[in-house]
Amino acid sequence: MKLDDIKKLHQKKYRxxxxxxxxxGEHLVLELEKAAASNPHWKRAQxxxxxxxxSWRSPxxxxxxxxxxxxxxxxxxTPQGILAVVPLPTPASTESANEGKAVYLHEVQDPGNLGTILRTLAWFGGMRCLLSPGSVDPYNPKVVRSSMGAxxxxxxxxxxxxDALSQRYPNIACLDIGGDSLTEPGFQDHDCYLFGNEARGVPAAALTKLNAHRYTIPGAAAIESLNLASAVNMAAYELNRG
Incomplete structure (x- = not known):
């Protein structure tokens, strides 16, 4: 790719x-190399x-x-002096034989939140991340950096x-105010876990349409709500607690 085109990749429309x-950065390029060892898609970087x-040795x-x-x-x-240009993944390049559970983020806006959530899912493994229309671009440089390679x-x-979510996952849970405690039996039995926008949550009508089971993270209620990334972290831990 020409250098003039690479400059444009800071903007979503050109990506x-x-x-x-x-x-x-060095750390992210190393993580990309690790990923390329198991996923052929990442081998197409420049x-x-x-x-x-x-003198950096690279595939x-x-x-x-x-x-x-x-x-x-x-x-x-203050760039470190190392940068990769990577093809965007296609749906086929993210498929796996065992789809496992999913985390669905409805109109997530903050790049740092999304990056942190991806780190959490990478840490625990076995889950995929689904983003609704209107969400922040996951290939925004800020998301990529905050994900630390996840x-x-x-x-x-x-x-x-x-609508596509309801067709794909018959058993959906949603983290929302006023639901059952996620520590109660049954939380781990769902296929997909839905989290709402940082400010607005998930529309009530959508939850009804999806027939989503509502769960709440119990707390002292000294503040109104948890940060989105914190909520996903706690839910992922609970799912993997066995």
Missing amino acids: QSLGHFLVE LFVTSAYE WHKQVISDRQMAQLADTK IFHVPLEIDISL
């Missing part, structure tokens, strides 16, 4: 039209480095560029509507 996204990383085609050029391509203010290890699907 979509060009079909690529940026992976910046690496750009400054002279500081000229991908590598191009050495100047510090000035790297500063123009990178999203961070985005390469978690099956991820975007633009999944609530």
Whole structure:
């Protein structure tokens, strides 16, 4: 890919039209290499480095560029000098023989929240992440960075509507105020776990249509609600507690 096109990948519309996204920094590139060992899709990356990383051994085609050029391509203010351009995954590249359970995020907006949630799902394993239309782009550089490489290890699907969700998962749970405690028996028996937008939650009409079982994380109620990423963390822990 030409350098002028790579600069455009900071914007969602160009990530979509060009079909690529940026992976910046040594740690993330290492995580990408790990993922490429088990998923052929990630082997199609292209690496750009400054002279500081000229000796870096990589499974991908590598191009050495100047510090000035790297500063123009990178999203961070002080780039390390190593950056990969990666094709966006296709639905087929995220499929697995055992789909397992899913976490569905309805109109999640904060890149940091999504990145943290992906880290949680990667840590526990065995779950995929589904994003509704209107959610933050998971290939936004801020999401990729905050995921710390988890985005390469978690099956991820975007633009999944609530209607499609109900057809795919017959047994849905939702984390919401006023539900049963998630520590009660039965929480682990669902196929899909639904979490709402940071400010608005999930529309009540949608929960009724989905026939979703509501659960609540018990607390002292000193504050109105938990951060979205914290709620997913606790739910994922409970699901894996056995």
